[in-house]
Amino acid sequence: MALRSAPPRAAKPKPKTSDLTSEIFRNPKVPFALALIFADAILVALIIAYVPYTKIDWDAYMSQVSGFVGGERDYSNLKGDTGPLVYPAGFLYVYSAIQYVTGGEVYPAQILFGLLYIINLGIVLFIYMKTDALPWWALSLLCLSKRMHSIFVLRLFNDCFATTLLHAAMASLLYQRWHLGLIIFSGAVSIKMNVLLYAPSLFLLMLKGMDIIGVISALAGAALVQILLGLPFLISHPIAYISRAFNLGRVFIHFWSVNFKFIPEPLFVSKELAVSLLIAHLVLLAAFTHYRWCKHEGGLLNFLHSRFVSLKNSDSSGSSFKILNKEHIVTTMFVGNFIGIVCARSLHYQFYSCKIYQVVISN
Secondary structure, three states: OOOOOOOOOOOOOOOOOOHHHHHHHOOOOOHHHHHHHHHHHHHHHHHHHOOOOOOOOOOHHHHHHHHHHHOEEEOOOOOOOOOEEEOOHHHHHHHHHHHHHOOOOOHHHHHHHHHHHHHHHHHHHHHOOOOOOOOOOHHHHHOOHHHHHHHHHHHOHHHHHHHHHHHHHHHHHOOOOHHHHHHHHHHHHHHOHHHHHHHHHHHHHHHHOOOHHHHHHHHHHHHHHHHHHHHHHHHHOOOHHHHHHHOOOOOOOHHOOOOOOOHHHHHOOOHHHHHHHHHHHHHHHHHHHHHHHHHHOOOOHHHHHHHHHHHHHHHHHHHHHOOOOOOHHHHHHHHHHHHHHHHHOOOOOHHHHHHHHHHHHHO
């Protein structure tokens, strides 16, 4: 008896470029976001052309970079007119490149930071478009901050690069690119350490999205970035580098703080306030983790227990880890950072760049 051959399967037609384009633009967020970027680019150009530059830290940055380019590797000798260098080594590499490109001149640097502002805005809009956290019209709220424009193109703060890299890391996390995200996140930390306020939330997401080997390897990659960037200083003057670039106990001047300004200065600089805020920070993180971020896992303790069981039964550990919802990633990161900001003893105006884009979702 002859066997009847199965009819050949019809090949799936490849989607045409025009079809893909029309499918993308059916989402009202996409054309609206592109219009926002275009309009904001014009606004940035007008600000650079007509609003006077505000001198704050640029000269100090250039002085510190000049010392580094000149061969100085002792962090205690890298200083500017606003004081000693207190940022990790990534800051020096970024601003050395800026000094090389701009010659240390403000106007070309403003143009460079204007482009950086648009790149950062594009990444933030992309993050929000990948979630359902905001309606399409609410994306305009991300472009309305007068201070954000000032921080980028009138102040030229290093927070701009740290914030942009942080958002790029978050965009990677949305696609479960944990190792890439951790490398970019570490790059952001190497420019300014306030990015570490995102670290508790990020670590929780890593525990949810990876097995223990993945978590360890991702953390090792992030640590390797810090070691490689700081290597010239770690080899020559390791204590000076670590104590200045990663000084977690540094007390800011009360006059310049925008957090807890109402507290008298003696109390503001006291160790008691620092310890109280640290405890409040840990308690709030634990509460949000238990009641919000691990709600579907039965709370924080049940989540940790399940991870411990998965570690013991390594042969089946892969089944307990999952692809995380994009909105869950974004809200966990943003709310975790907002908690850190609330509990931070001292914040300067430029720290605004780390919270403005999340206010619309954290509330």
